Amino acid sequence: GQNIDQPTEMTATEGAIVQINCTYQTSGFNGLFWYQQHAGEAPTFLSYNVLDGLEEKGRFSSFLSRSKGYSYLLLKELQMKDSASYLCAVIDSGYALNFGKGTSLLVTP
Amino acid sequence: IAGITQAPTSQILAAGRRMTLRCTQDMRHNAMYWYRQDLGLGLRLIHYSNTAGTTGKGEVPDGYSVSRANTDDFPLTLASAVPSQTSVYFCASSESGGGAADTQYFGPGTRLTVL
Numbered sequence: 001g002q003n004i005d006q007p008t009e010m011t012a013t014e015g016a017i018v019q020i021n022c023t024y025q026t027s028g029f030n031g032l033f034w035y036q037q038h039a040g041e042a043p044t045f046l047s048y049n050v051l052d053g054l055e056e057k058g059r060f061s062s063f064l065s066r067s068k069g070y071s072y073l074l075l076k077e078l079q080m081k082d083s084a085s086y087l088c089a090v091i092d093s094g095y096a097l098n099f100g101k102g103t104s105l106l107v108t109p
Numbered sequence: 110i111a112g113i114t115q116a117p118t119s120q121i122l123a124a125g126r127r128m129t130l131r132c133t134q135d136m137r138h139n140a141m142y143w144y145r146q147d148l149g150l151g152l153r154l155i156h157y158s159n160t161a162g163t164t165g166k167g168e169v170p171d172g173y174s175v176s177r178a179n180t181d182d183f184p185l186t187l188a189s190a191v192p193s194q195t196s197v198y199f200c201a202s203s204e205s206g207g208g209a210a211d212t213q214y215f216g217p218g219t220r221l222t223v224l
Contacts, residue, residue, distance in 0.1 A: 033212070042199060042215035043152070087152065097213060098168075101151035 002026045004100035006088050011106045012078055020073045020103045022088030033097060034062050034073045035087040043087055046073070075105075083107045111135055113216035115200050121222045122190050130185045130219050132200030140203045141183040142167075142213065143175060145196040152199065158183055159205075190223045197221075 003025040012018040024032070031050040035043035049055055049064035049071060061074040073086055085104050089097040116131045134141065143155040144167075154167030158177040172194060174186045183202075187194055200216040 031211075042217050045212050045214070048212060089152075091211070097152075097154075099152040101149065 002090060002092065002098045004088055004090055004098060006086075006100045006103045008101070009104045009106070011108060012075075014078055014080060014107055014109055016078050018075050018078060018105065020075070020086050020088075020105065022071045022073070022100060024069050024071070024088070024090045024100075026069075026090055026092045026098075028092035029066060030091045032062075032064055032071050033089045033091070034060075034071075035089065037085045037087060037102070039084070046086075078107050080107050080109070113200055113202055113214060115198075115216040115219050117219060118217070119220040119222075121224065122187075124190055124192060124223055126190050128187045128190055128221070130187075130198055130200075130221070132183045132185070132216060133181050134183075134200075134202045134214075134216075135181065136202060136214070137180060138202035138214075139180070139205050140211075141177065142201040142203075143173070143183070143185045144199045144201065145169065145194075146199060146218075147196050155185065155198075192223045195221060195223045 006022045033048050034046040036046050037043040047062035049062050054063045059076045064071045083106050085102040087102045088100040113134045122128050139160045142157045144152045146152045153169050155173050156175040158164045161177050161180045164175050198219045201213040203211045203213045
Protein backbone atom coordinates (compact mmCIF):
# COMPACT_ATOMS: atom_id res chain seq x y z
CA GLY A 1 0.00 0.00 0.00
CA GLN A 2 0.87 3.65 -0.09
CA ASN A 3 0.57 6.52 2.34
CA ILE A 4 0.03 9.93 0.79
CA ASP A 5 -0.49 12.88 3.10
CA GLN A 6 -1.54 16.43 2.37
CA PRO A 7 -3.23 19.09 4.46
CA THR A 8 -7.00 18.94 4.50
CA GLU A 9 -7.69 22.65 4.11
CA MET A 10 -5.83 25.88 3.38
CA THR A 11 -6.88 29.49 3.03
CA ALA A 12 -5.02 32.21 1.15
CA THR A 13 -5.62 35.72 -0.10
CA GLU A 14 -6.15 36.74 -3.69
CA GLY A 15 -2.84 37.79 -5.25
CA ALA A 16 -0.75 35.89 -2.72
CA ILE A 17 1.39 32.76 -3.06
CA VAL A 18 0.41 29.43 -1.50
CA GLN A 19 2.36 26.18 -1.16
CA ILE A 20 0.50 22.87 -0.83
CA ASN A 21 2.66 20.06 0.51
CA CYS A 22 2.43 16.35 -0.13
CA THR A 23 4.44 13.59 1.51
CA TYR A 24 4.38 9.99 0.42
CA GLN A 25 5.68 6.58 1.38
CA THR A 26 5.69 4.04 -1.42
CA SER A 27 7.32 0.72 -2.25
CA GLY A 28 8.16 1.99 -5.72
CA PHE A 29 7.97 5.31 -7.52
CA ASN A 30 7.17 6.12 -11.14
CA GLY A 31 6.09 9.69 -10.75
CA LEU A 32 3.91 12.15 -8.89
CA PHE A 33 0.95 14.04 -10.28
CA TRP A 34 -0.99 17.07 -9.14
CA TYR A 35 -4.62 17.46 -10.15
CA GLN A 36 -7.08 20.31 -9.61
CA GLN A 37 -10.71 19.58 -8.88
CA HIS A 38 -13.41 22.23 -8.66
CA ALA A 39 -16.50 21.38 -6.66
CA GLY A 40 -18.82 19.09 -8.60
CA GLU A 41 -16.38 18.63 -11.44
CA ALA A 42 -13.82 16.09 -12.59
CA PRO A 43 -10.13 16.28 -11.65
CA THR A 44 -7.97 17.97 -14.27
CA PHE A 45 -4.24 17.45 -14.75
CA LEU A 46 -1.87 20.14 -13.50
CA SER A 47 1.63 18.70 -13.36
CA TYR A 48 3.84 15.63 -13.38
CA ASN A 49 7.22 15.15 -11.70
CA VAL A 50 9.43 12.10 -11.91
CA LEU A 51 12.87 13.68 -11.38
CA ASP A 52 13.96 15.85 -8.46
CA GLY A 53 13.51 19.55 -8.91
CA LEU A 54 11.06 22.21 -9.86
CA GLU A 55 8.72 22.14 -12.85
CA GLU A 56 7.22 25.51 -13.70
CA LYS A 57 4.08 26.00 -15.73
CA GLY A 58 2.74 29.52 -15.72
CA ARG A 59 1.42 30.47 -12.29
CA PHE A 60 1.76 26.89 -11.07
CA SER A 61 4.99 25.11 -10.14
CA SER A 62 5.57 21.65 -8.71
CA PHE A 63 8.60 20.41 -6.82
CA LEU A 64 9.78 16.89 -6.08
CA SER A 65 12.35 15.41 -3.73
CA ARG A 66 12.39 11.64 -4.15
CA SER A 67 14.85 11.06 -1.31
CA LYS A 68 12.54 12.85 1.10
CA GLY A 69 9.28 11.50 -0.33
CA TYR A 70 8.08 15.07 -0.65
CA SER A 71 6.42 17.29 -3.20
CA TYR A 72 4.76 20.67 -3.20
CA LEU A 73 2.51 22.60 -5.52
CA LEU A 74 3.15 26.34 -5.61
CA LEU A 75 0.44 28.66 -6.80
CA LYS A 76 1.41 32.26 -7.50
CA GLU A 77 -0.72 35.37 -8.02
CA LEU A 78 -3.73 33.59 -6.61
CA GLN A 79 -7.07 34.20 -8.27
CA MET A 80 -10.55 33.51 -6.94
CA LYS A 81 -10.95 30.77 -9.54
CA ASP A 82 -8.07 28.88 -7.90
CA SER A 83 -10.43 27.92 -5.07
CA ALA A 84 -10.60 24.16 -5.53
CA SER A 85 -9.28 20.89 -4.21
CA TYR A 86 -5.74 19.94 -5.13
CA LEU A 87 -4.99 16.24 -5.34
CA CYS A 88 -1.55 14.71 -5.00
CA ALA A 89 -1.21 11.28 -6.62
CA VAL A 90 1.65 8.82 -6.82
CA ILE A 91 2.09 6.00 -9.31
CA ASP A 92 4.21 3.03 -8.27
CA SER A 93 2.97 -0.23 -9.71
CA GLY A 94 2.38 1.36 -13.08
CA TYR A 95 -1.29 0.68 -13.47
CA ALA A 96 -3.05 3.41 -11.57
CA LEU A 97 -2.73 6.58 -9.61
CA ASN A 98 -2.93 6.42 -5.83
CA PHE A 99 -4.46 9.61 -4.59
CA GLY A 100 -4.12 11.55 -1.40
CA LYS A 101 -7.34 12.82 0.13
CA GLY A 102 -6.86 16.26 -1.35
CA THR A 103 -6.32 19.78 -0.04
CA SER A 104 -9.26 22.15 -0.21
CA LEU A 105 -7.96 25.64 -0.99
CA LEU A 106 -10.11 28.69 -0.35
CA VAL A 107 -8.99 31.97 -1.92
CA THR A 108 -10.42 35.01 -0.19
CA PRO A 109 -10.65 38.59 -1.50
CA ILE B 110 -13.72 15.80 -29.66
CA ALA B 111 -15.71 14.76 -26.59
CA GLY B 112 -12.89 13.10 -24.67
CA ILE B 113 -14.55 10.91 -22.07
CA THR B 114 -18.28 10.72 -21.59
CA GLN B 115 -20.14 9.06 -18.75
CA ALA B 116 -23.79 8.16 -18.39
CA PRO B 117 -25.96 8.70 -16.55
CA THR B 118 -25.00 12.00 -14.94
CA SER B 119 -26.82 11.03 -11.80
CA GLN B 120 -29.02 8.18 -10.64
CA ILE B 121 -31.07 7.20 -7.62
CA LEU B 122 -31.26 3.45 -7.26
CA ALA B 123 -33.10 1.09 -4.92
CA ALA B 124 -30.91 -1.31 -2.96
CA GLY B 125 -30.68 -4.70 -4.59
CA ARG B 126 -31.09 -3.40 -8.12
CA ARG B 127 -28.56 -3.95 -10.88
CA MET B 128 -26.96 -0.89 -12.44
CA THR B 129 -24.44 -0.28 -15.22
CA LEU B 130 -22.50 2.95 -15.43
CA ARG B 131 -21.31 3.70 -18.93
CA CYS B 132 -18.00 5.19 -19.98
CA THR B 133 -16.83 5.94 -23.51
CA GLN B 134 -13.66 7.62 -24.70
CA ASP B 135 -12.77 8.78 -28.21
CA MET B 136 -9.06 9.36 -27.68
CA ARG B 137 -8.06 5.78 -28.56
CA HIS B 138 -6.42 5.44 -25.18
CA ASN B 139 -5.28 1.95 -24.25
CA ALA B 140 -5.90 2.15 -20.52
CA MET B 141 -9.13 2.93 -18.69
CA TYR B 142 -10.00 3.17 -15.02
CA TRP B 143 -12.95 3.44 -12.65
CA TYR B 144 -12.70 5.40 -9.39
CA ARG B 145 -15.11 6.26 -6.67
CA GLN B 146 -14.82 9.47 -4.71
CA ASP B 147 -16.19 9.79 -1.20
CA LEU B 148 -15.96 12.72 1.18
CA GLY B 149 -12.96 12.32 3.44
CA LEU B 150 -11.64 9.30 1.55
CA GLY B 151 -10.55 10.78 -1.73
CA LEU B 152 -10.42 8.93 -5.03
CA ARG B 153 -10.11 5.16 -4.83
CA LEU B 154 -9.52 2.80 -7.73
CA ILE B 155 -12.20 0.17 -8.32
CA HIS B 156 -11.09 -1.59 -11.50
CA TYR B 157 -8.79 -0.87 -14.39
CA SER B 158 -8.00 -2.12 -17.89
CA ASN B 159 -4.59 -1.75 -19.48
CA THR B 160 -5.85 -2.72 -22.92
CA ALA B 161 -8.97 -4.05 -24.59
CA GLY B 162 -9.74 -7.58 -23.45
CA THR B 163 -7.97 -7.30 -20.08
CA THR B 164 -9.13 -6.02 -16.70
CA GLY B 165 -7.74 -5.88 -13.19
CA LYS B 166 -8.85 -5.16 -9.65
CA GLY B 167 -8.05 -1.96 -7.84
CA GLU B 168 -8.25 -1.00 -4.20
CA VAL B 169 -12.02 -1.44 -3.72
CA PRO B 170 -13.34 -3.97 -6.29
CA ASP B 171 -15.93 -5.83 -4.19
CA GLY B 172 -19.48 -5.50 -5.49
CA TYR B 173 -18.35 -4.19 -8.87
CA SER B 174 -17.50 -5.79 -12.19
CA VAL B 175 -16.15 -4.43 -15.47
CA SER B 176 -15.63 -5.53 -19.04
CA ARG B 177 -13.50 -4.17 -21.87
CA ALA B 178 -14.80 -5.56 -25.14
CA ASN B 179 -13.26 -2.79 -27.22
CA THR B 180 -10.93 0.19 -26.86
CA ASP B 181 -13.58 2.85 -26.40
CA ASP B 182 -16.00 1.44 -23.83
CA PHE B 183 -15.50 0.45 -20.20
CA PRO B 184 -18.79 -0.16 -18.38
CA LEU B 185 -18.97 -0.63 -14.62
CA THR B 186 -21.70 -2.89 -13.24
CA LEU B 187 -23.12 -3.07 -9.76
CA ALA B 188 -24.79 -6.50 -9.64
CA SER B 189 -26.85 -5.80 -6.52
CA ALA B 190 -26.49 -2.25 -5.26
CA VAL B 191 -26.05 -1.48 -1.55
CA PRO B 192 -26.24 1.88 0.22
CA SER B 193 -22.46 1.91 0.82
CA GLN B 194 -22.04 2.19 -2.94
CA THR B 195 -23.51 5.68 -2.82
CA SER B 196 -20.71 7.79 -4.27
CA VAL B 197 -19.47 9.81 -7.21
CA TYR B 198 -17.97 7.56 -9.85
CA PHE B 199 -15.29 8.78 -12.24
CA CYS B 200 -14.05 7.04 -15.33
CA ALA B 201 -10.57 7.92 -16.60
CA SER B 202 -8.31 6.96 -19.47
CA SER B 203 -4.65 7.22 -20.41
CA GLU B 204 -2.55 6.40 -23.43
CA SER B 205 -1.04 3.37 -21.76
CA GLY B 206 -0.95 1.54 -18.47
CA GLY B 207 2.78 1.94 -18.19
CA GLY B 208 2.76 4.57 -15.51
CA ALA B 209 5.59 6.97 -16.17
CA ALA B 210 4.43 10.24 -17.71
CA ASP B 211 1.04 8.59 -18.12
CA THR B 212 -1.49 11.30 -17.51
CA GLN B 213 -5.01 10.20 -16.80
CA TYR B 214 -7.96 12.18 -18.13
CA PHE B 215 -11.24 12.04 -16.25
CA GLY B 216 -14.84 11.95 -17.35
CA PRO B 217 -17.44 14.26 -15.77
CA GLY B 218 -18.58 11.68 -13.23
CA THR B 219 -21.78 9.88 -12.26
CA ARG B 220 -23.42 10.70 -8.95
CA LEU B 221 -25.07 7.52 -7.65
CA THR B 222 -27.37 7.29 -4.66
CA VAL B 223 -28.46 3.88 -3.40
CA LEU B 224 -31.43 3.90 -1.06
